[in-house]
Amino acid sequence: MPVRSKLWSILLGVVLSVALVTTGCGGQGKTETQGASKEASKEKVIKIGFIAPLTGDVKTFGESAQKGFDLALEQAGFKAGDYKIEPVKADDRNDATEAVNVATKLVTQDGVKAIVGSLTSLTTIPISKFANDNKVVVITGTATSPKVTVDEGKRKEYVFRACFIDPTQGTVAAKFALEQLKLKTAAILYDQGNDYTIGLANNFKEAFTAGGGQVLAMEAYAKNDTDFSAVLTNIAKKNPDILYLPDYYQKVSLIGKQARDKGIKAVFIGGDGWDSSDLDYKTMEGGYFTNHYSAQDPRPEVQKWVEQYKAKYNQEPDAFATLTYDATNLLLNAIKTANSDDPTRIKEALQNTRDFSIVSGEKVSFDQDGNPIKPVTILKIEGGKQKFVAAIK
Amino acid sequence: MEHFLEQVLNGLQLGLMYALIALGYTMVYGVVQLINFAHGDVFMVGAFLGYFGFAVWGLPLPVAILTAMVTCALLGVIIERVAYRPLRYAPKIAALISAIGVSLFLEYFSSLKFVFGPNYRVVPRPFPEVHWEIAGLSVTNIQVIVFVVVLLMLILLQLLIYRTKTGMAMRTVAVDHNAARLMGVNVDTTISITFAIGSAFAALGGVLYAIAYPQIHPFMGIMPGLKAFTAAVLGGIGIIPGAVLGALIMGQIETLTSAYISSQLRDAIAFAILILVLLFRPTGLLGRTETEKV
Numbered sequence: 001m002p003v004r005s006k007l008w009s010i011l012l013g014v015v016l017s018v019a020l021v022t023t024g025c026g027g028q029g030k031t032e033t034q035g036a037s038k039e040a041s042k043e044k045v046i047k048i049g050f051i052a053p054l055t056g057d058v059k060t061f062g063e064s065a066q067k068g069f070d071l072a073l074e075q076a077g078f079k080a081g082d083y084k085i086e087p088v089k090a091d092d093r094n095d096a097t098e099a100v101n102v103a104t105k106l107v108t109q110d111g112v113k114a115i116v117g118s119l120t121s122l123t124t125i126p127i128s129k130f131a132n133d134n135k136v137v138v139i140t141g142t143a144t145s146p147k148v149t150v151d152e153g154k155r156k157e158y159v160f161r162a163c164f165i166d167p168t169q170g171t172v173a174a175k176f177a178l179e180q181l182k183l184k185t186a187a188i189l190y191d192q193g194n195d196y197t198i199g200l201a202n203n204f205k206e207a208f209t210a211g212g213g214q215v216l217a218m219e220a221y222a223k224n225d226t227d228f229s230a231v232l233t234n235i236a237k238k239n240p241d242i243l244y245l246p247d248y249y250q251k252v253s254l255i256g257k258q259a260r261d262k263g264i265k266a267v268f269i270g271g272d273g274w275d276s277s278d279l280d281y282k283t284m285e286g287g288y289f290t291n292h293y294s295a296q297d298p299r300p301e302v303q304k305w306v307e308q309y310k311a312k313y314n315q316e317p318d319a320f321a322t323l324t325y326d327a328t329n330l331l332l333n334a335i336k337t338a339n340s341d342d343p344t345r346i347k348e349a350l351q352n353t354r355d356f357s358i359v360s361g362e363k364v365s366f367d368q369d370g371n372p373i374k375p376v377t378i379l380k381i382e383g384g385k386q387k388f389v390a391a392i393k
Numbered sequence: 394m395e396h397f398l399e400q401v402l403n404g405l406q407l408g409l410m411y412a413l414i415a416l417g418y419t420m421v422y423g424v425v426q427l428i429n430f431a432h433g434d435v436f437m438v439g440a441f442l443g444y445f446g447f448a449v450w451g452l453p454l455p456v457a458i459l460t461a462m463v464t465c466a467l468l469g470v471i472i473e474r475v476a477y478r479p480l481r482y483a484p485k486i487a488a489l490i491s492a493i494g495v496s497l498f499l500e501y502f503s504s505l506k507f508v509f510g511p512n513y514r515v516v517p518r519p520f521p522e523v524h525w526e527i528a529g530l531s532v533t534n535i536q537v538i539v540f541v542v543v544l545l546m547l548i549l550l551q552l553l554i555y556r557t558k559t560g561m562a563m564r565t566v567a568v569d570h571n572a573a574r575l576m577g578v579n580v581d582t583t584i585s586i587t588f589a590i591g592s593a594f595a596a597l598g599g600v601l602y603a604i605a606y607p608q609i610h611p612f613m614g615i616m617p618g619l620k621a622f623t624a625a626v627l628g629g630i631g632i633i634p635g636a637v638l639g640a641l642i643m644g645q646i647e648t649l650t651s652a653y654i655s656s657q658l659r660d661a662i663a664f665a666i667l668i669l670v671l672l673f674r675p676t677g678l679l680g681r682t683e684t685e686k687v
Contacts, residue, residue: 055504055511057610093511192657219656224616226606227410229403230652237396250513254608261522263531280515 046083046341048331049106051117051127052324053094058248060276061119061320062091065141067313068325069116072332075308080335088112092123099123103130112136113343114335116328119320120248121145121166121196132156137343137350139331141323142292144169144272145195149370158347160370162327162358166196169271169290170203172376172392173244176288177269178211180390183241185214187266189231189255191247192220200246200271216240228255232262240266248273253280256287275319281384288389291377292319293360296388305359319360326358395529400652401645406536408644409543410605413598414621415628415636416546417591420554423631424567424587426485430492431472432595433618434499437611439465439596440603441509447519454519458600462593469592470585478581481570503611516607535605542601543637546594550633559586567631623667629677638678 050069052062066089078085088110090102099118106112107130114137118124124143129151131138139160140148146166149159177183186208190201205215216238219231232255235243243259243266245252252270259266260283268287275291295306295316305325309317317325333356334349335341351370355363361374378389414436421429439461446457476495480488504511523534554560562583565573574580602617603609620643621636628639646666651659670678 057511057513059512219651221656222660224612226608226613226616227403227407227647229406230400230648231656233396233399233403234652250515250608250610253515254606257607261533278513278515 044083044341045086046080046114046335047086047088047110047112049103049110049112049115049117050087050089051092051099051102051106051115051123052089052119053123054089054091056093056095057250058094058120058276060249060278061142062094064318064320065117065119065324067309068141068317068321068323069328071309071312071321072325072328076329076332080332081337081339083335083339083341085332085335092118092127094120094123096123096126100126100130103127107131107134107136113341114139114331114346116141116324116331119143119324121148121199122194124148125195128156128159132158135343137331137334137346139327139350141325141327142272142320143196145199146369147195155369158343160327160330160350160366162323162330162360162372163272163292164374164376165371166199166271167203168376170200170205170246171207172378173200173269173271173288173290174204174207174211174213176290176378176390176392177242177267178208178213181242181267181288183213183267185216185238185240186242186244187217187219187235187238187240188215188244188246189219189221189228189235191223191251193223194247196271196273197246201244204244204246226254228258229262232259232264235259236262236264240264242267242269244269246271246273249276249279253278253283256280256283272319275379275386277318279381281381284381285384287381289379289381291379293322294377294379294386294388296386297377297391299362301357301359301362322359326360329358330356330364399530400648402530402532402536403652404645404648405641406539406605406644407648408624408641409536409539410598410602410640411617411621411624411643412543412637412640413539413546413601414595414617415625415640416543416550416633417594417598418618418621419625419628419630419633419636420550420594421587421591422625423633424563425477425584426567426631427477427488428492428622428630429477429588429591430489430618430622431476431495431499432591433614433621434496434503435465435469435472435592435614436595436599436602436618437609437614438468438499438503439592439599440609440613441503441599441611442596443600444514444516444603444609448517457519458597461596461600465596465599466589466593469588469595472592473585473588478584500611500615509611511611513608513610516603516609518607519604539601539605542597546597547633547637553590554633559583563587620663623664627667627670627677629680632677632679635677635679642678 052065053059054062092099092102118127119142121143124140125147128138128148137158141162144163144166149156188201190197217235245255245268256268268284270289272291274289334346338345338349354365358364364372364374375391375393377391380387380389418432442461442464443457446452446460447454472495476491477488480491503509525532562578565578566580566583570580624639624643625636628635646663647659650662
C-alpha cells in the first residue's frame with residue numbers, strides 16, 4: 001500500500017507539473033498578444049507586485065514600506081518609459097508560508113513582471129526563490145540576509161535589494177563598538193529560528209572576536225519565548241560591556257526590559273529591526289543600532305525626501321519607507337532603461353545600474369550578488385528619540 | 394550557590410505563571426472531563442482587557458483586574474453554552490474539536506483591527522517595580538504578588554470545592570452527571586459556574602502575566618496555554634494541587650535547562666520529561682490509578 005500511494009503521488013506530481021508548464025506557457029502567450037493589441041491602443045501596461053507584512057508582529061514595517069512604495073509610484077506618475085505601472089499589493093503577515101502563497105498568486109494569477117518586497121529575510125528568502133524559478137524580478141528594500149539573493153553559493157539572477165546585507169551590519173556594529181565606544185566584552189542573544197538574527201549574531205561575533213573583543217555568552221531563544229530570566233541571570237553574572245540584540249523591536253523591548261530587571265548594565269546594540277515607533281524607547285535608552293539611513297543625515301537627497309514624505313504623511317520616514325522607496329525607484333529606473341516588460345531585460349538593466357543616486361546612498365551600483373554598494377548608518381537612542389551618530393563605510 | 398538559588402527563583406516565577414493558567418485548566422477538566430483548549434485564549438483576552446483597563450481607560454489596577462475577570466467569566470459561560478453544552482453527550486472527541494475551534498476563533502477574531510488588532514503592544518507597568526536584596530538574591534515585588542496570588546487561588550479553590558455547597562455540586566457532577574441530576578443538582582448551572590470561575594482565574598493570570606512579561610498580542614495564549622496544560626497533566630489533570638506542583642516542576646526544568654545545559658534544548662527537555670513521567674505514571678504525579686469502570 002505505501003509503495004502504491006507513493007507511485008500515485010509521483011504520478012500526481014508529474015500531471016500537476018505538466019499542467020503547470022502548459023498553463024504557464026499559455027499565460028505567456030496571452031500576455032504577448034495582449035501586449036501587441038495594447039500597442040495599437042498606444043498604452044502599454046506592466047504590473048508590479050508589492051508584498052509586505054501589513055498585519056502581524058511587524059506590521060509597522062509593512063505600513064511604512066507601503067507608504068514609500070506609493071510615494072515612489074506617485075512621483076513617477078505611475079509611468080516608467082513607455083509603460084503604465086499597475087501595482088498589485090499583497091500581505092504576507094511576516095509568515096514564510098503565507099509569503100509563498102501571495103507570491104504565487106501575484107505571479108500566476110495577476111501576472112506581475114516584478115515584485116517589490118518583502119521586508120524581512122524570513123519571508124523574502126522563500127519569495128525570491130519562487131520568483132527566481134519563475135523568472136520574475138524581485139527587489140526587496142530591507143531583507144538583509146545573504147540567502148535572499150544567493151542560494152547555496154548560486155546567485156538568484158532575478159533578485160536584488162536596496163539594503164546592505166547582514167554580514168555588513170554585524171561587522172560594522174562590532175567595529176563601531178570596539179573602535180568608537182571602546183567596549184571590549186559582549187554577550188549575544190538571538191532567535192534560533194530566524195535567519196536574520198542568526199546572520200547578524202554570527203557576523204557580529206566573528207568581527208568582534210577578530211577585532212580583539214571577547215564574546216562572553218551567545219544564547220539562543222525561540223520566537224514565542226517571553227521568559228529570558230535564566231539566560232539573563234547567567235549573563236548578568238559575567239557582566240559584559242555590550243548586550244547585542246539583533247532582533248525586531250517587540251522582542252528586543254521585552255528582552256531589554258528583563259535584562260535591566262536582572263541588573264545588567266551593558267550597552268544595548270542591535271540592528272535595523274529596532275527601527276520602529278513601537279520600540280520601547282524608555283527601556284532601550286542609551287542603546288545603539290545599525291541602520292540604512294537616518295532622517296537627520298544632512299545630505300540634500302535625504303532632506304528633500306524627508307520633506308516630501310512629511311508633506312504627504314505628516315510623519316518622518318523610517319528606514320522601511322525609505323528603502324522600499326529606493327527599491328521601487330531602482331526598479332522603475334531599470335524598467336525605463338530596458339523599456340520593456342520582459343523580466344529578463346529588466347533584470348539585466350538592474351544589474352547594469354551605474355551611479356544611480358538613491359536616498360540611502362549616492363552613486364549606487366550592484367555587486368555581483370545583487371547587493372548595493374553603500375555606507376551603514378549608526379543611530380543612538382537618546383531622550384526617547386533616534387539620534388544620528390555616524391555613517392560608516 | 395547563590396547563582397543557583399537565583400536560577401531556582403527564576404524557575405519559581407515561571408512556574409507560578411504556569412500555575413496561574415493551569416489551575417483553571419485542571420478545575421474545568423476535573424468537573425467536566427473536557428480539555429478546554431480555549432483556556433489559553435481566555436487568558437489572552439483577560440490580559441488585553443486588563444491592559445485596556447489600566448493603561449488605556451485609566452482605571453485603577455484592582456478595578457481593571459476585576460473588570461477583566463468578570464468579562465472573562467461571562468465569556469467562559471458563553472463559550473460553554475454555545476460550543477460545549479450541545480456536545481455534552483456527544484463523543485468526547487467532538488467537544489475537543491469544538492474547543493480547538495473556539496481557541497482558533499478567539500485568536501483570529503481578536504486579531505481583527507476593530508477588536509484588539511494583530512499588533513504587539515507594550516504594557517506599561519501599573520506600579521513602580523521594587524527590588525529587594527535578600528541574602529544576595531534579588532526579589533521583585535511582581536514575583537511576590539504572583540506568589541501570593543497563586544497561593545490565594547489554590548486555597549480559595551480548595552475551600553470552594555471541599556467546603557461549599559457549590560463545590561459539593563461540582564464534585565457530584567464530576568462523578569456522574571445523571572446521578573447528580575437525580576440527586577437534585579442543577580448540572581447546567583454547576584458547569585456554568587465552573588467555567589465562570591475557571592475563566593475569571595484565567596483573566597487574573599493574564600493580567601499578571603502581562604505585568605510580569607510586559608508585551609501582549611492575540612497569539613500570546615498559545616504557548617503558555619500548552620505549557621500550563623502540560624503542567625496540569627504532569628501533576629495529574631483534574632487535581633488542583635497537582636496543577637501547581639506540575640507547573641512548578643515545569644518552571645524549574647525549563648529554567649535550569651536553559652541556565653545550565655542549553656537554551657536551545659529547553660522545550661525539548663521539558664517535554665521529554667513530560668513523556669517520561671506519563672510513561673511511568675499515566676495519571677500524573679498526584680493522580681490515583683483508577684480502576685476502569687465496567
